Amino acid sequence: MKRILYPAFVFSVSTALAGCSLFGWGGPKRAAWRGQAEQACLSSGAVKPSADVRPIGEVDGPGACGADRPFKVTALGRDQRLPLNETAAMNCPLVAATDTWLERVVQPAAQAFFGEPVVAVEHMGAYNCRNIAGSRYMSEHAYMNAIDVSGFKLADGRTVRVKNGWRSADASEANFLRTVGGEACDDFTTVLGPASGAAHQDHLHLDLARHSKGRHVCRGGDEPVPAGGRLFSFFKDDTIFPEDKVGTTGSIGEEDAVDGVGEPDETVLDK
Numbered sequence: 001m002k003r004i005l006y007p008a009f010v011f012s013v014s015t016a017l018a019g020c021s022l023f024g025w026g027g028p029k030r031a032a033w034r035g036q037a038e039q040a041c042l043s044s045g046a047v048k049p050s051a052d053v054r055p056i057g058e059v060d061g062p063g064a065c066g067a068d069r070p071f072k073v074t075a076l077g078r079d080q081r082l083p084l085n086e087t088a089a090m091n092c093p094l095v096a097a098t099d100t101w102l103e104r105v106v107q108p109a110a111q112a113f114f115g116e117p118v119v120a121v122e123h124m125g126a127y128n129c130r131n132i133a134g135s136r137y138m139s140e141h142a143y144m145n146a147i148d149v150s151g152f153k154l155a156d157g158r159t160v161r162v163k164n165g166w167r168s169a170d171a172s173e174a175n176f177l178r179t180v181g182g183e184a185c186d187d188f189t190t191v192l193g194p195a196s197g198a199a200h201q202d203h204l205h206l207d208l209a210r211h212s213k214g215r216h217v218c219r220g221g222d223e224p225v226p227a228g229g230r231l232f233s234f235f236k237d238d239t240i241f242p243e244d245k246v247g248t249t250g251s252i253g254e255e256d257a258v259d260g261v262g263e264p265d266e267t268v269l270d271k
């Protein structure tokens with residue numbers, strides 16, 4: 001992370017700042033793992049810059065907000081590019097995870113439930129420098145590490161939205177949305193949907209926070225599949241969003257609270 005130091009001030013304030021590792025000159029810093037995750041993602045080649053995934057350079061602040069090497073994204077997906085309704089500022093791991101989810105889960109589910117592919121994705125925001133509502137913790141949105149997905153446009157022109165589709169009488173819509181939400185727990189570390197509270201009635205909050213013990217926090221609702229609905233093949237039972245689905249990546253550890261930014265415990269829900 002680049003820090004701008006003004007030499008005329010450095011001499012006079014350096015003593016005052018000595019020993020202050022939490023809030024040094026320029027305010028709180030992003031946790032080191034964030035930049036490391038970006039670098040690892042970029043090195044992996046999982047995200048390749050293109051006309052619709054454009055590097056925008058470091059965004060540093062206000063405060064700890066931002067990302068080292070983020071992208072301005074106008075379309076997501078690997079084999080098939082899916083335009084977004086609005087440009088999203090996203091970090092590399094978030095682009096990679098979303099691309100994986102779209103290919104691994106969303107497109108197969110769309111074929112299974114509607115017999116056609118998704119051709120565009122609607123979201124309600126990615127980057128937003130703010131705390132989690134009602135808490136002292138920074139939202140993952142503040143680090144370009146979260147996106148709120150609200151709908152999917154199908155090839156026939158219909159858009160399936162969380163707001164009306166989650167509890168739709170149309171079992172295909174409800175099942176599709178619960179499938180893509182539930183399965184997102186494997187690609188993201190936090191998934192929050194309509195049954196997690198009033199803040200998520202119209203979108204799926206997807207982020208890559210590092211929760212303690214490598215946990216994945218997935219709370220969309222333990223609502224059963226609607227009558228007449230069919231379970232998608234990768235459901236093992238009708239618990240669509242397990243309360244605490246343990247991730248397969250394991251040993252991430254508790255390192256988020258190193259810079260004074262801290263990590264919400266799992267009772268504090270991002271939005």
Ligand SMILES: [Zn+2]
Nearest residue numbers: 147148205271
């Ligand atoms: Zn969100």
